Amino acid sequence: MEQIKILIDLQEIMTRSRTVETEKRKVPLEVADLKALFEEREARFLSAQQEFEQLKKDRREKEREIEEERDRVERAKAKLMSIKTNKEYYAMLKEIEGTKRANTAREDELLAILARYEEAEKRLAEFKAEVDEVGGQYRERMVDVEAKMASFDKDIALLTAKKTEVAGRIDAGLARRFEMIFDRRDGVAIVPARNQSCTGCHMNISPQLFNLLQREDRIHTCPNCNRILYYEVPEEESSGE
Ligand SMILES: [Zn+2]
DSSP states (O other): OHHHHHHHHHHHHHHHHHHHHHHHHHHHHHTHHHHHHHHHHHHHHHHHHHHHHHHHHHHHHHHHHHHHHHHHHHHHHHHHTTOOSHHHHHHHHHHHHHHHHHHHHHHHHHHHHHHHHHHHHHHHHHHHHHHHHHHHHHHHHHHHHHHHHHHHHHHHHHHHHHHHHHHTTSOHHHHHHHHHHHHHTTTOOEEEEETTEETTTOOBOOHHHHHHHHHTSSOEEOTTTOOEEEEOOOHHHHTTO
């Protein structure tokens, strides 16, 4: 029966298509470890970068404060010349000393910031080198992965075109039904009946149905699993032909 042959062809094409899609889904897994490593290194680098930028800001801020206070001392020193009374003079000197002391504390803070800044700068350079290295490896592998995916896509497109062509040779309703069974019965929509049983679900089929199948004039389905059944000529009968 011609329709049965077409359905068997269709099943083969759809099975191949399914296999290719499964293979395609596995491809990104090949780089999953590398991707995770890259993302981890990238996150570490970004966090170090953020810390570095903050220290840069702290440093600038502290340097500006020190500069401002120095200016204030200079201005106060210049003002000393014009002061008339001793009382005012000593008050001004005291103020200058206070400002200078505060600035000494600020300079200590700045030194602490500078030490952390240099450390962060070094760490940032290390992390950058690491992220560049892993990123390079990752991108290199991704080129392979994308090529593999593209090749699978090409195969899938070819199989899809073939499927459309083969399915076009049978009734549209039958093709739709076939596809539905294929999806629901895990990629097996048409099976031979052997020893009076369905090879899809292994349930016995009635002698009447088995007889009908042998006539090969209509499409019959298994009453249990709904797969399309066809009669397969037993080995001993076909071997002599
Ligand atoms: Zn069955």
